[in-house]
Amino acid sequence: QVQLVESGGGWVQPGGSLRLSCQPSGRTFSGGTTAWFRQSPGQEREFVAALRWTEGSTHYSNSLKGRFTISRDRAKNTVYLQMSRLEPEDTAVYFCAAAPTRLIVSRLFDGENYNYWGQGTQVTVSS
Numbered sequence: 001q002v003q004l005v006e007s008g009g010g011w012v013q014p015g016g017s018l019r020l021s022c023q024p025s026g027r028t029f030s031g032g033t034t035a036w037f038r039q040s041p042g043q044e045r046e047f048v049a050a051l052r053w054t055e056g057s058t059h060y061s062n063s064l065k066g067r068f069t070i071s072r073d074r075a076k077n078t079v080y081l082q083m084s085r086l087e088p089e090d091t092a093v094y095f096c097a098a099a100p101t102r103l104i105v106s107r108l109f110d111g112e113n114y115n116y117w118g119q120g121t122q123v124t125v126s127s
Contacts, residue, residue, distance in 0.1 A: 002026045002116045004096045009121030012086055016125070020081040022096030022118060029053050029072070033099040034079045036070060037111055038092035038123075048094070050108040051079060059108050086125045093120040 008020040022034065035050035049060045049070035058070050069082040079096065097114035107113045 004118035006118040006121040040092040047109045
């Protein structure tokens, strides 16, 4: 019933920036958890970042700290992923995911804990 829609993907040059957006259909993010995952061909799905809406706490993959920022706009019921200093290795399909509850930290990184997923948006970083 709940659907997530991602937008903002595209093709950028190395070192560039891109902002992804995720909006739900049929409910709000309030009280729950949202996250970004990514997946490249032949690789496992990788956790990127998560945000817990009750307090606004954020958590990141250690390998992406400093370049990616997850944020929210409560008025617009939207979650964002700001990506900076992009590298070719960042090329992937990026998925927005959501859980209806506040996940404990230890469960943020496993995609199996999220109930709803978007269709994904392609991010390509190349010259």
